[in-house]
Amino acid sequence: MQRRIFRIGDDPSTFAGAVLCRDISALSDGKPVTIRRGVSLAEALERLPQRRDGLEIAVLVPDAGELAQPDASARLAVGVAGPGIALDPPHQGQVNLRAAIAGLLRVDGAAVARLNRSGVALVATALDGRVVREGETVAIVKAPALFVDGAKVERALDALRGSPVVRVAPFRAQRVAMVAGTRIRPPQLEVATRHLSSHLERFGAQLVAIRHLDTDDPGEIARTYRSLLEEGVELVLIAGSIMLDPEDPFMVAARRVRARIACVGAPIDPGTMFWVAYASEVPMFGLASCELYGRLSIFDLLLPYALAGEPITRDLLAELGYGGLLSETQHARRPPGWYREAGHEAATAHLETARSHDA
Numbered sequence: 001m002q003r004r005i006f007r008i009g010d011d012p013s014t015f016a017g018a019v020l021c022r023d024i025s026a027l028s029d030g031k032p033v034t035i036r037r038g039v040s041l042a043e044a045l046e047r048l049p050q051r052r053d054g055l056e057i058a059v060l061v062p063d064a065g066e067l068a069q070p071d072a073s074a075r076l077a078v079g080v081a082g083p084g085i086a087l088d089p090p091h092q093g094q095v096n097l098r099a100a101i102a103g104l105l106r107v108d109g110a111a112v113a114r115l116n117r118s119g120v121a122l123v124a125t126a127l128d129g130r131v132v133r134e135g136e137t138v139a140i141v142k143a144p145a146l147f148v149d150g151a152k153v154e155r156a157l158d159a160l161r162g163s164p165v166v167r168v169a170p171f172r173a174q175r176v177a178m179v180a181g182t183r184i185r186p187p188q189l190e191v192a193t194r195h196l197s198s199h200l201e202r203f204g205a206q207l208v209a210i211r212h213l214d215t216d217d218p219g220e221i222a223r224t225y226r227s228l229l230e231e232g233v234e235l236v237l238i239a240g241s242i243m244l245d246p247e248d249p250f251m252v253a254a255r256r257v258r259a260r261i262a263c264v265g266a267p268i269d270p271g272t273m274f275w276v277a278y279a280s281e282v283p284m285f286g287l288a289s290c291e292l293y294g295r296l297s298i299f300d301l302l303l304p305y306a307l308a309g310e311p312i313t314r315d316l317l318a319e320l321g322y323g324g325l326l327s328e329t330q331h332a333r334r335p336p337g338w339y340r341e342a343g344h345e346a347a348t349a350h351l352e353t354a355r356s357h358d359a
Helices: 041-047 069-080 109-117 150-158 186-201 218-230 249-256 298-307 314-320 326-333 338-342 344-354
Strands: 002-007 024-028 031-035 056-061 066-068 085-087 094-099 103-107 122-125 137-142 147-149 166-169 175-180 206-212 235-239 260-264 275-279 282-287
Touching (some): 031 041, 066 069, 066 150, 069 085, 069 094, 069 137, 069 150, 085 166, 103 298, 137 166, 147 150, 175 186, 186 206, 186 298, 206 218, 218 235, 218 249, 249 260, 249 275, 249 282, 260 314, 282 298, 298 326
Parallel strands (some): 175 206, 175 235
Antiparallel strands (some): 002 056, 024 031, 066 147, 085 094, 094 137, 103 166, 122 137, 260 275, 275 282
């Protein structure tokens, strides 16, 4: 691109594709008129008042193969957006990406970094793992100059290998069950059931079965697991497990139903004593007491992953350790007002119950 000065009387046809590179102001009928940078020279000339003698306009004229900022931003946004994402039209050279559906936002952070290092893209996103409502802005994409090299834009997009950078995974699991052991007393189970049911409903899921066992026999627990899985439960919550015990009956029973233990312990606070297993594709959460009674915990963090069918792995938990102090970070992973609407503050009344067990 070339920076040139257009003077009144010059032939506009020799400034093909030119856009203003600075704002200009003039008076029209005694009122100020401001035309912003990025507007085409042709549009600016139409909007300027008739008397404009001596006016000089700084413009940029594109070289061959260069894309104007709105076009480059739109092209980049198409390459960034994945399923569940809607694109706004370019505005002042920027494209906003919005959630087309409610769900779990997934962001490829490494791809965002690659694009931002390319020199032809400015990409900013919400946090990976954020729960989003339909219509929320989840990312912005903008070319960093009024004209950029089109070939460089295509190379930056090719480096993505066709994988979406930003997508929204819809919540699809709806049938949730809870299995409670002898460590959980009936009044505690009632409180936990009320809290968990309310929490699940916000994602369109239901607590469809509760099994309060009067034994910690691994065989009986395994039979309970099998029964629930045969009934089509899509997530199993387990209360009363002690992760630190190598012979914890709930984990032993999980292995008996050929569940794969995905991770034991998590670099998340509150929630370090948490485990996850998969019986085929059905996740099983081993909950400590802090996850049962309404306290902000790893359950809040990982439940959306399970309900959206996103794999919970050791690698994922290792990454979530960065930002794993939930009291400081979790509100950024939810829409505005989420916790106030959910009444988490009121749930603290149940914490004394929770403290009677291992957190």
